[in-house]
Amino acid sequence: MKDTTQYNNDYENKWCPGCGNFGILNAIKKSLADTQIPPEKILMVSGIGQAAKTPHFLHCNFFHGLHGRALPVATGAKLADHDLTILVNMGDGDCYGEGGNHLLAALRRNINLTLLVHNNMVYGLTKGQASPTSRHGFVTKAQPQGVACQASNPLALALSQGAGFVARGYCGEIEHLSQLISAGISYPGFSLIDILQVCVSFNKENTYTFYKDRVYTLDKEEYKADDLHQALDLTMEWEEKIPIGIIYQKETRSYTDELAPLQSGPLFKQTYDPKKIRKAISDA
Amino acid sequence: MSIDVTVTIGGEAGQGIQTVGDIIARVCHKVGLYLLAINDFESRIRGGHSFMQIRISDQPVLAPYHKIDLLIALNTETRDLHKKEMAETGLVLLDAEKEDAKENLPEQAREKNVLPIAFSQMAKDAGGKIMTNTVAAGACLALLGAPFSAFEQILKTTFAEKEKILENNITAGRSGFDAVKNTDFAKAFDWPSNGSAKGKLLSGSNALALGALAADCRLAAFYPMSPATGIMIHLAEFMDQLPVLVEQAEDEISAVNMIIGASYAGVRALTATSGGGFSLMAEGLGLAGITETPAVIINSQRPGPATGLPTRTGQGDLLFVIHASQDEFPRFVFAPGSPNQAYDTMIRAFHLSEKYQVPAIILTDQYFNDSLWMTTRKMAVPEEIERFVAFDEDMTSPSDYKRFAVTASGISPRALPCKGRALVCATANEHDEAGHMSETIADRNTMVEKRQAKIKGMTGEMKGPKGYHGESESLLVGWGSSDGAIREAVDLLRFDNFDVGGLVFSDIWPFPQKKTKEALSSCKRFITVEQNASSQLGLLIRQQTGHSFHTSLLQYDGRPFTPNWIAEHTKSVLEEIR
Ligand SMILES: Cc1ncc(C[n+]2csc(CCOP(=O)(O)OP(=O)(O)O)c2C)c(N)n1
Ligand code: SF4
Numbered sequence: 001m002k003d004t005t006q007y008n009n010d011y012e013n014k015w016c017p018g019c020g021n022f023g024i025l026n027a028i029k030k031s032l033a034d035t036q037i038p039p040e041k042i043l044m045v046s047g048i049g050q051a052a053k054t055p056h057f058l059h060c061n062f063f064h065g066l067h068g069r070a071l072p073v074a075t076g077a078k079l080a081d082h083d084l085t086i087l088v089n090m091g092d093g094d095c096y097g098e099g100g101n102h103l104l105a106a107l108r109r110n111i112n113l114t115l116l117v118h119n120n121m122v123y124g125l126t127k128g129q130a131s132p133t134s135r136h137g138f139v140t141k142a143q144p145q146g147v148a149c150q151a152s153n154p155l156a157l158a159l160s161q162g163a164g165f166v167a168r169g170y171c172g173e174i175e176h177l178s179q180l181i182s183a184g185i186s187y188p189g190f191s192l193i194d195i196l197q198v199c200v201s202f203n204k205e206n207t208y209t210f211y212k213d214r215v216y217t218l219d220k221e222e223y224k225a226d227d228l229h230q231a232l233d234l235t236m237e238w239e240e241k242i243p244i245g246i247i248y249q250k251e252t253r254s255y256t257d258e259l260a261p262l263q264s265g266p267l268f269k270q271t272y273d274p275k276k277i278r279k280a281i282s283d284a
Numbered sequence: 285m286s287i288d289v290t291v292t293i294g295g296e297a298g299q300g301i302q303t304v305g306d307i308i309a310r311v312c313h314k315v316g317l318y319l320l321a322i323n324d325f326e327s328r329i330r331g332g333h334s335f336m337q338i339r340i341s342d343q344p345v346l347a348p349y350h351k352i353d354l355l356i357a358l359n360t361e362t363r364d365l366h367k368k369e370m371a372e373t374g375l376v377l378l379d380a381e382k383e384d385a386k387e388n389l390p391e392q393a394r395e396k397n398v399l400p401i402a403f404s405q406m407a408k409d410a411g412g413k414i415m416t417n418t419v420a421a422g423a424c425l426a427l428l429g430a431p432f433s434a435f436e437q438i439l440k441t442t443f444a445e446k447e448k449i450l451e452n453n454i455t456a457g458r459s460g461f462d463a464v465k466n467t468d469f470a471k472a473f474d475w476p477s478n479g480s481a482k483g484k485l486l487s488g489s490n491a492l493a494l495g496a497l498a499a500d501c502r503l504a505a506f507y508p509m510s511p512a513t514g515i516m517i518h519l520a521e522f523m524d525q526l527p528v529l530v531e532q533a534e535d536e537i538s539a540v541n542m543i544i545g546a547s548y549a550g551v552r553a554l555t556a557t558s559g560g561g562f563s564l565m566a567e568g569l570g571l572a573g574i575t576e577t578p579a580v581i582i583n584s585q586r587p588g589p590a591t592g593l594p595t596r597t598g599q600g601d602l603l604f605v606i607h608a609s610q611d612e613f614p615r616f617v618f619a620p621g622s623p624n625q626a627y628d629t630m631i632r633a634f635h636l637s638e639k640y641q642v643p644a645i646i647l648t649d650q651y652f653n654d655s656l657w658m659t660t661r662k663m664a665v666p667e668e669i670e671r672f673v674a675f676d677e678d679m680t681s682p683s684d685y686k687r688f689a690v691t692a693s694g695i696s697p698r699a700l701p702c703k704g705r706a707l708v709c710a711t712a713n714e715h716d717e718a719g720h721m722s723e724t725i726a727d728r729n730t731m732v733e734k735r736q737a738k739i740k741g742m743t744g745e746m747k748g749p750k751g752y753h754g755e756s757e758s759l760l761v762g763w764g765s766s767d768g769a770i771r772e773a774v775d776l777l778r779f780d781n782f783d784v785g786g787l788v789f790s791d792i793w794p795f796p797q798k799k800t801k802e803a804l805s806s807c808k809r810f811i812t813v814e815q816n817a818s819s820q821l822g823l824l825i826r827q828q829t830g831h832s833f834h835t836s837l838l839q840y841d842g843r844p845f846t847p848n849w850i851a852e853h854t855k856s857v858l859e860e861i862r
Contacts, residue, residue, distance in 0.1 A: 011720050043701050045545070048712065056711075056720055061701035063548055064711035064721070065541065066571050072538040076545025076553065077701075079503055079529060084549065084702050105534035261529045267502045268550045270527035278665045280522055281494050284486070 002033035009059040020171035020198035021050060024118055025057055027169070028087070030178035032060075035185055043084050045074040047099060049091035049125045051118030051197070068098025071106045074113050081268040082112070082256040085185065092119040096132040096154050103154075106190055107161040111255040114184040114191045117154070118171075120199035121206050128202035135205065155235040155247060158192050159228060164252040165191035166231065168244045170215050171198060172208060176244065189252035196242070211242070218245030225249045287317070287342045289471045290349040291424060292366060294335035295358030297328055300417035303442075304356065305336030307421045309485060309656055310438045311430055312340050316479025320345045320768075321656035322844060327510070327594040333361055340428070342476075344660060346622075346768025350846040353471045354427060356420045358403065370397065373470035377423055379403040379416070399467060406459040411452035418453045422460030427469040432461055434475075484659045488652040488765075489514030491623035491659065492556075492582060495630025497522060500669045501580070502551040505531045505542035510594050511650035512556040512584040519554075536561035540568030540581065547578050548710060550673065550700040552634050556582035559601050560591060566608045569643055573613030575710040576641040576688070576696070576735070580633050585649040587842045596842025597651035599764060599815035603824070605645045606793050614738045616644040616745075617793035621767025623657045625790055631666065636745055638672050640738050641698055647792075649815070651844040652765035676704035686717040690730060694737030739794050746791040748799025753778065755806055756785030758858060760850065761833065762813040763789040763821050770813055772847030777854055784854060789821065795828045809834035811857060813850055816840055 007029045015021050032042060044055035048067035055062030065073045074088045095103055095117045106113065122140070123129040129142040133154065137146040158166045165187045169177035177195065184191035196215070198208055218225070218234075223245070225231065231248035256262050264270055293304045302323065309321050318341050325334035339349045351371040357363040357378045370376065380400040401423055407415040418439070425435050435457055443450040486494075492515045496504065506516045520530040533539035536557050543553035557565065562583045572579040583605055587598035605617055616636055620626035629646060637644035674697040676682040682699075685706035689696045696717075701708040709719030714731055716722040749761070752771050762770045770786040777784040787803055787810065804810060804825075812822035812833045819836035826832050837853045839845060 040705050040707060041702055043549075053721070055709075059707070061708045062710070062719075063545065063575070063701075064713065065544070065575075066567060066712050069537065069541045069568070069571075072533065072541035073545035073548070075531075075538075076503065076505065076542035076547075077549035078545075079531060079542070080546035080549040080551040080553070081702075101534050102538055105538065259529060261523050261527055264527070267527055267529060267546075270502075272500050272669050273526075274665045274667055276526060277497050277500075280497060280525060281663055281665060284484070284490065284494055284518075 002036065004029040004033045007032055007039055007059050009057065011056050013057050015050060016201050018200040019050070020120060021054065021118060023171035023174050024116070024177065024195055024197060025054060027174045027177035027181060028054070028058065028116070030174065031181035031185065034178065035182050037085055041085060043077060043086045044089060045070050045077065045086060046089040047091070047094040049094045049123070051089055051091035051124075052094055054089040068094055069102065070094070071099060071102040071113070071115070075106065075109065075111055078111055078113060078256065079267065081266045082262060083266050086113050087185070088113055088115045090115065090117050091124065092117060092121060092133045093123045093131040096152055104161060107158055107163045107192070109255050110164060110189040110252060112188055112190065114181065115193065116181065117192070117194045118197040119154075119194050120197040120203055122199050122203040124199050124202060138205065153235055154192070154194055156232060159232055159235065159248055163192055163248070164189045164250045165246070166248045167191070167193045167246045169193055169195045170211055170244050171195060172211060173215070173217070173244065176217060180246065183246060187249070187252070188254045196244070214240065214242040215244055216241055218243050218247070287340065287473045288349070289341070289353045289428065289473070290337060290339045290351060291354045291356070292335050292337045292352045293356040293358070293420065293424070294333065294362030294366065296331050297325060297334050298330040299358050300414070301334050301336050301358070304417040304421045304424070305338060307418070307438055307442060308424055309338055311425055311434050313481055313485040313658065314438065315434060315476045316482050317342060317476065318344045318482060318658050319656070320348065320658070322348050322651065323654040324843070325595050333365060335362065344658070347772050347847050348844055350848040354424060354469065356424055358416065358420065363398070375399060375427070375469055377401050377420070377464070381405060399464070401460070401463050403460065406463065407456050410456035410459060415453055415456035418456040419460035422457035423464045426461040426464050427467060427472060429472045429475040431475060432458065435461065482658060482660070485656055486623050486659055487514065487654060487656055488623055488626060488648060489654070490518045491626045491657070492630055492646070492648065492653070493518035494663060495627035496554050497526060497528065498627070498663070498665045499631045499634035500552050501554045501634060502527055503529050503531065503543060503546040503553040505533045505539040505553070505555050506557065507533050507536045507539050507561060509558045509561045511586060511653045512558050512561070512582060514653055515556045515582060515584070536564040537568065540565040540579070541571070543579050544568060544572050544575070544577050548575070548701065550703065552578070552580070552638065554580045554582070556584065558584050558586050559588045559604070562601065562605065562608065569615070570609035570611070570613065571712050572643040573609065573615065573735070574712055574714070577710070578637040578641055579643045580637055580646070581643060582646045582648060584653050585647060587840065593842045595650065597649045597815065597844055598840060598842060599649060599766070600820070600840070601647065602763070602792065602816070602820040605647060606824075613735050614640070614642045614742055615793065616642065616742065617647060618644065618790060619647040619764035619792055620790055621764055621788055623659045624661045624663070626652070627663050629790070635670065636742070640742055641695060642738060642742070647764055649765050672698060674699050676706060679706060682706040687719040688715060688717045688731065688734070690717060690734050692737070693741055694734045743794040743796065746794060746796040746799070748796045749787045749789045749803050751785060751787050751803055753785030754787060754803060757783040757808045759785050759787045759804070759807045759810040760813050760854060761787045761810045761821065761825070763792060766813060766815065766845050769845035769847050769850055773850035773854065776847055776851040780855070782855065782858060784858070795824065797828050800825060801829050801831070804829065804831050811854065812836040813845070814838055815845065
């Protein structure tokens with residue numbers, strides 16, 4: 001196994017003991033070690049929430065921005081310098097609630113980012129309100145009568161928007177999750193990895209036991225992940241059994257490969273040429 | 285005799301008003317005349333009433349005129365709506381087909397001032413009704429005294445691609461031209477022969493876009509909103525020749541966050557919007573503030589609140605942009621008053637935003653963005669762009685790099701992520717010097733003080749208000765795009781022996797307190813001239829200097845100032861005092 005300690009820092013972690021985020025953090029470190037990306041070559045971008053604090057607990061570059069807005073920041077950074085390897089960490093409220101429109105746009109844009117959504121089906125940082133993925137009927141202090149909305153199905157949503165890499169991981173399957181993250185990093189377009197994350201403090205339904213009884217790994221030999229309809233069917237499985245793995249993957253071309261001004265290299269690296277600008281201005 | 289003619293072309297949206305206007309403007313520009321063309325249109329694609337007003341002169345013109353010398357009415361509504369603005373000797377050219385109401389005109393007007401011309405019929409004869417605007421342009425230019433060759437030349441560049449279309453347009457233009465050949469027009473002038481253009485003819489939007497290019501802006505993210513969209517459209521024209529990318533974001537929230545991401549990653553980035561979009565960007569502005577990320581944001585004002593008057597002009601966002609976003613952090617606010625100044629301001633805004641690692645906001649408005657202006661100075665491109673970034677080589681120990689290291693100036697060395705061994709950590713949370721979240725009292729105080737410390741240096745960069753006969757007893761004080769109207773109003777007032785000068789702000793925040801006090805020290809009174817309902821600049825001056833305005837001339841109808849309006853109102857104010 002590669003050395004994961006290079007991604008450790010001594011910044012104090014304030015997650016609750018037993019939080020599913022620890023498993024995700026370990027999986028990220030493992031994946032980074034496996035893909036051999038040194039700390040100084042990684043950029044983590046996140047929103048706001050418990051999940052979005054993840055970058056602080058890693059030794060790497062990071063931009064911990066606004067609630068819901070990690071994807072636009074990451075998109076801007078990637079457009080500025082498409083050589084960067086960018087991982088985005090968001091919570092389910094952060095990504096599917098506050099940032100919903102940005103997710104829709106990112107899926108369509110197919111820019112090469114790896115999005116990890118820590119999906120605990122509740123708002124952790126603000127102490128337990130319902131999130132877009134909370135079950136219909138889920139009771140919280142803010143929804144004492146139970147959530148009246150349908151739970152959103154982010155994986156089906158992503159597929160319907162033409163996403164090219166859609167996966168689900170589980171915080172209790174670290175090795176498996178780290179492989180998903182590595183696959184997402186090497187995928188040349190936008191990759192969404194929805195991660196089932198236990199929140200021990202505010203979600204008493206979707207517990208380690210709940211997942212232990214349901215989660216199963218898609219068999220790489222049997223399941224080919226290239227059939228959209230089959231993938232859509234899989235995203236509907238929940239009550240009895242919950243599949244994890246790469247649900248869907250198709251060949252793709254990155255957004256930055258499509259944009260003419262980026263063909264001579266990353267915007268950041270191109271040179272300032274006053275002569276060309278002078279000409280452009282005098283022709284205008 | 286000096287030339288000062290105002291031509292208005294009006295009709296429905298979809299009738300090609302802007303094309304006629306552009307052609308006339310370009311013919312005049314080419315021979316070395318000065319001009320200013322304003323665009324007035326409703327928020328609709330077809331129908332309604334829209335017009336373009338072109339003021340043409342052999343002297344620089346700085347503002348629209350309040351009287352019309354020549355009105356080209358492509359429909360009767362245009363004639364009726366502008367009747368009151370006609371100059372004594374003015375002439376109306378009315379499309380004969382639409383001329384049902386000619387009989388209703390006052391006797392004298394029918395005889396003297398209204399000339400029905402079969403614009404649409406001539407266009408049909410030349411090959412299609414669509415060329416009505418070309419016929420109208422021909423008639424207008426003939427009345428002004430232009431030779432047909434000058435007109436023909438511009439038609440050739442306008443319709444360069446298609447031979448048949450060009451041919452038809454020349455025929456159409458010719459028939460309009462010939463139709464008025466023998467008409468007397470009071471404001472016809474000796475057309476300059478062999479003149480050459482006295483500068484560039486540009487819209488305000490275009491000047492802003494060119495300034496961004498010269499500032500080495502590489503990413504421009506936006507969400508369409510009038511009147512800011514034009515800036516982005518102009519920038520997009522350069523995507524095939526320069527390293528600049530224009531990205532249409534899913535909304536303004538995304539646009540501002542994108543430019544913050546791009547800037548964090550090391551390129552200069554811009555967004556442009558109007559007040560409604562700026563409202564959505566307020567949180568992102570704060571993000572740039574706390575993460576100390578350079579960001580340039582243009583707010584092209586239109587009257588509001590909310591959607592307001594989408595295609596009209598106003599200056600109602602000054603206090604908003606100065607205070608937008610919660611808590612406090614330093615920012616720059618600029619309000620250029622001319623296309624040359626707008627161009628220079630873009631270069632300065634990018635430079636200063638990067639130097640101080642703070643957001644810079646540029647306030648313009650619909651009048652400024654959508655008008656065609658003449659630039660009177662050359663637009664210089666910097667030989668080099670000074671970048672305020674630190675790489676590993678600039679550090680004694682890159683592994684100990686701290687993004688928010690405390691310094692006396694408040695400015696920390698800014699490294700870029702993934703460009704060396706130094707790790708660049710930034711957060712929207714309050715943080716320590718390394719960029720990690722921190723809630724300690726010491727870190728909070730240190731960071732607030734560090735950010736605020738920049739204000740001293742920033743204030744030093746600000747230019748004071750520009751005086752025009754600034755030693756006068758009474759000063760008209762304004763900001764941004766009203767610069768020209770204020771200066772012309774001052775000329776009118778001085779001509780009538782009023783001791784009046786002007787003072788116009790282009791650099792607004794951090795407020796140039798000392799320079800403002802100096803500029804106001806010798807006047808007896810000052811009167812603010814603004815396009816909002818509360819005199820926002822006046823309030824700011826009072827807050828920052830203790831000086832109070834005598835009264836304010838405020839206009840918030842969504843239309844640009846005319847010098848005459850300002851002068852007349854100033855006179856009544858001053859006559860009251862006497
Ligand atoms: C604009 C804005 N609205 C609300 C908040 C408050 N807020 C912080 S985190 C959060 C939700 C967090 O839930 P989730 O994204 O699911 O992440 P978790 O904490 O569960 O990991 C909210 C509403 C905020 N910071 N900013
Ligand atoms: S509240 Fe939930 S998500 Fe947040 S740290 Fe605790 S267990 Fe984890």
